[in-house]
Amino acid sequence: MSGSAGGGPGTTGTADTDAVLRALADPHRRDIIRLIHDTELPAGQIAQHFTLTQQAVSQHITVLKKAGLLGERREGTRRLYRFHSDALMPVRDLLEEFWPDALQRLKRAVERDHPKKKGATRQ
C-alpha cells in the first residue's frame, strides 16, 4: 500500500485528499501557489497580484493553509507565506493509484529535462 500520510483513522487519508484537491481546484489558488512557489511572500503582496479584494485573497490563503499547502511565518505585522510541497502527497498517491503509466512517462520526461541530478530531494 502506498502513502497514508496523515494519522487519521479510517482509510488512506480521504479527508486530506478532499481538502487538497478542492484547494487546488481553483485558478486563483493555483496562482497563489505559483507566486510563492520558490519565493516567500507577505499576504499583501500576494493580494496585489489579483483584482480581488485583500480579504478574498486572505480567504483563499486560509483554504490553502487548511489543506496544508501553505506555511505561515509571522514577522512583525506581516505574515509571510511559503509553499509546502509535502501536502501534494495525496495527489501523487492518487496519480500513482489511478494512472501508474503516467509515472513511467514522467520518469522519462524528468530524465530528459534534468539529465543526471542526484538526490536533490529537499525535505
Added chain:
Amino acid sequence: MSGSAGGGPGTTGTADTDAVLRALADPHRRDIIRLIHDTELPAGQIAQHFTLTQQAVSQHITVLKKAGLLGERREGTRRLYRFHSDALMPVRDLLEEFWPDALQRLKRAVERDHPKKKGATRQ
C-alpha cells in the same frame, strides 16, 4: 510552460484542470473510478456499491464524464462506463509544475516496484 493539452485560448488548460480536480475532490467519485478502473461496468452495478440513490450516482457519473474521466458505451438499455486515464494529464502537469522533486521520488519508486519493464504505455 509544461503540458498545454487543450486547444483553447488563454493559459494552459485552466478549465480542464478545474473540472478534473473538482471531479476528483469527492470520495464517492473516486470510489466510482476505483470500481471501473480496469473493469468496464454498467451504471446500475456501479450504483449498487453505494448507499446513495441510483440518480445520485448517475449525477456523479455525469460529473466524471464531463471532466473527461469516464467513457460511455451503450449496449441495449445499459450504459457501460470505463475509466479514461488520459484525462488525468492536467493533474500530472500540475504535479510536475508544483512538485518536480516528487517525480524524482516516483521515478525511484517505480524503478523499485517494476524492475525493468519497458514502454508499457497503453494508449
Added chain:
DNA sequence: GGCCTTCACAAGTAAATACTTGTGAAAGGA
C-alpha cells in the same frame, strides 16, 4: 500616548454543489 500599516475575523449574498423524489424515454421480452 496617537496614528499608521498589515491582515484576519464577521456577517451578508449569489451561485454552485450534493443530494432527494418524481417521472419518462429507450430498448428488450412476454
Added chain:
DNA sequence: TCCTTTCACAAGTATTTACTTGTGAAGGCC
C-alpha cells in the same frame, strides 16, 4: 401490444463556496 428493466432528465432543498463590505486586533513609528 403491454410490461419490465435500465437509466438520465427535472425540480426542489439544504449545505457549501466564492465573493463582498465593515471592522478590529496586532505590531511598528512619531
